[in-house]
Amino acid sequence: MVKESTTLRRGAGEALALEARGLWAGYDGQPALEDVTFSIETGCLAGLVGPNGSGKSTLLRVILGLHRPWRGDTRVFGSSGRPDRRRLGYTPQSEQVDWSFPVTVLDVVLMGRYSRLGPLRRPTKVDREIARHALESVRLADLADRRIGELSGGQQRRALVARALAQEADLLLLDEPLSGLDATAQHDLIALFEGLRQEGKTLLVATHDLSCVAADFDHAILLNRNVVAFGRPSDVFTEELLNATFQRHLLLVRLQDRTYVGHG
Amino acid sequence: MAEFIDFLGDPWTLEFMRRGLIAAVAVSAIAAVIGSFVILKGMAFIGDALPHASFGGIAVAFVLGGNLYLGGAIAAVLTAILIGFISRRASIKYDTAIGILFVGAFAAGILIISRQTNYTPDLFSFVFGNVLGISWTDVWTTTIAAAVILLLVVLFYKEILFVAYDPSMAAASGLPVAAAQYGLLALIGVTTVIGLQTVGIVLVVALLITPAATAQLLTRRLPPMMAVGAVVGALSSFVGLYIAYYANVSPSAAIVLTATGFFFLAFLFAPRRGLLWQRRFVPAKPA
Incomplete structure (x- = not known):
């Protein structure tokens, strides 16, 4: 409900912070993204979830205009073509800094x-x-x-x-901000993300930490070259969809209502 | 006291010493400014490669009767661009592209010179440096080129810093990253070429990296690092020329070794980052 009122306040033109339609991209003829389509509402904290090599960084680079897609397009706040650099924030992976x-x-x-x-x-x-x-x-x-x-x-x-x-x-793309941090630091960072969402920012966070996304995020995109699923974490974090996303990359244990994940 | 003043003043009564001092100070100061980026980006190899590559251009200019500096600068900049182009387009690593191209250009220079029937001592002053044989024209060319390079660094400091620090974020912010990277390579090329008459092809890389590395041990931010590096470089030239004058040794070698000496002083004694400092304040490990 909160999300809907945010959408209305910002006007119909900006209901969607980000859309990707039929996106294909890759390197040296090898596809990294295959027909990726999804959208993120404005004011939403979204997780981009997938194993290493699933195309998370490539997708962020395409959205930023740093990597040219083979086919398809992205729209940032409704406008296609070159994104408005000012409205699009980015934090690279820590190893790249x-x-x-x-x-x-x-x-x-x-x-x-x-x-x-x-x-x-x-x-x-x-x-x-x-x-x-x-x-x-x-x-x-x-x-x-x-x-x-x-x-x-x-x-x-x-x-x-x-x-x-x-x-x-207004739209922040964060590449693996949670990886390599201890639980306290992860918690601090997620509290910060939630504060930013309340200020009306939209965040797309690439991560392979499922528990954080399950607990705190509005939206999850399961990516493994193509979009396996997107929606509320509670809807898409099923054993079937997670196994389809991570395949042999992780160990999945389901206990009562929670899913626990270990990298296998 | 009077003797000491004579000792200090004596070398500068000679015009060729004064000429050499101005050129060496200008070159070593600007080389440390550019060299700060060279060492932070791990580009020491290219700092060595570009002066070698410039020899091809110097040889061509010599045969055609053109300006040797201009020929060298063109060859260095072309080599830098070609290195970037090849490593971007082919799946060849950057340092491999450097290795292929700079030796190729250097060999081209030797090839061209070997066809010259008359003796070419002028060209050897580029290989080993000849700071005391520099003409007033070359002194002013060097000084003005150094001033222009400094001006460009000041004007585009923000862009060069951002691209050097975080190229992907800089590109995402809409900065022309490729242009900035090629521009930096061109500045390195021109800087090394104006350093050729001072210390020569073989030693010029030391002016780029040694004073800047010394400054890195003594400072915390980039602007002070460039400033301290420039001072260390200029001081190395000054002291090096005294040593050359009184010990009657090669000025280029004396300048470079003085800079090396300053580096080791900083390596040992730099506050917090020096070797001795670390030893003194590291608590003894429990047995």
């Missing part, structure tokens, strides 16, 4: 402002204020002047989210 680079946390968050600055323009006082505000909302304001590599794993993920917030993005 150079944590030893000599930049402070504030430097990294300020990079979120760059797409709004033209060439040759430097960040202004206003940009710095927005970056600091973004750091406050991920509770890293005290660490703004630390080197990014000095933060803990969970703090680093929150810093990347702050960068997307500084960009004032």
Whole structure:
């Protein structure tokens, strides 16, 4: 019900934050995505779930316009073609980020402002204020002047989210933000995601952590090159669909009403 | 006291020493600024490759009677672009593409020179450097080129930083990532070419990476790292020229070894990151 009222408030044109239709993409002739079709409502916390190599990162790269699909298209807030870079935030996988680079946390968050600055323009006082505000909302304001590599794993993920917030993005694509974190850090990050959803942001979170998605997310897309299923986690997290998604990649145990997952 | 002042002032009474000093300081300072990106991106190999590749262009320019610097710079930039192109298009690794192309271009230079019947001592000053034989024209060419490179880095600092730090996010933000990467390669190429007369093809990579690496041990953020690197580079040239003057040794080798010495000082004594510092403050392991 809450979701419906959000949709109405934002107007019919923006009911959907993201649509993908008949998307095919791949590398060197090898398909990574096969006929991917789904949509995400605005103001929704969605999990993109699948095993390694299922095309999660490729899908995010296609949405961002970093990888050209073979066929099909994506629409961000109703407009096709090149996405509006400002409304689309992104956090790459942690392994892709150079944590030893000599930049402070504030430097990294300020990079979120760059797409709004033209060439040759430097960040202004206003940009710095927005970056600091973004750091406050991920509770890293005290660490703004630390080197990014000095933060803990969970703090680093929150810093990347702050960068997307500084960009004032409305749709956030997060590539494996939960992986490699301990339970407390995962819990903190998910609490942050829920707070952002309440502010009206839409989040698409690539993950292979099913318990987090089952417990806290509105929506799940099960991906293994094609969309095995999409809908509420309680509807799509069935033994049959999960086995079809993960195949031999994991061990599935179902006890009463909950599904427990171990990577096999 | 007067003797000491004489000792300090003596080398600079000679015009060729003054010329050499200006060129060496300008080149080593700008090389540290560009070199900061080189070491952060793990591009030391390309820093070594581009000056070698420039030798092909220098040889062509020599035969055609053109400007040797311009020939070298064109060859270095073309090689950089070709390296990027080949590693993007074919499934060949980046460092393999570097290895193929720079040796090829260097060999082309040797091939062209070997056909020259008259002796070509000029060209050997590019291989080993000849900072004390530099002309005023070359001093000003070097200094102006260094100033232009510095200006470009200042103007495009935001873009270069973002692309160097996080290329995928930079591309997602709509920055022209490929253009920025090629631009950085071109700046590395031009920087090494203006360093050729100072320290030569074989040693110029040291100006790129050694002072910048020294600065990395002493600083926490990129802008101070570039500034400290520039100071360390300039100081290395200054001290190196004194050593060359009083010990009557090769100035290029003296400059490079001074920079190497500064690096080891920082490696041992840098606050927090130096070897001795770490040893002193690491708590003893319980037995």
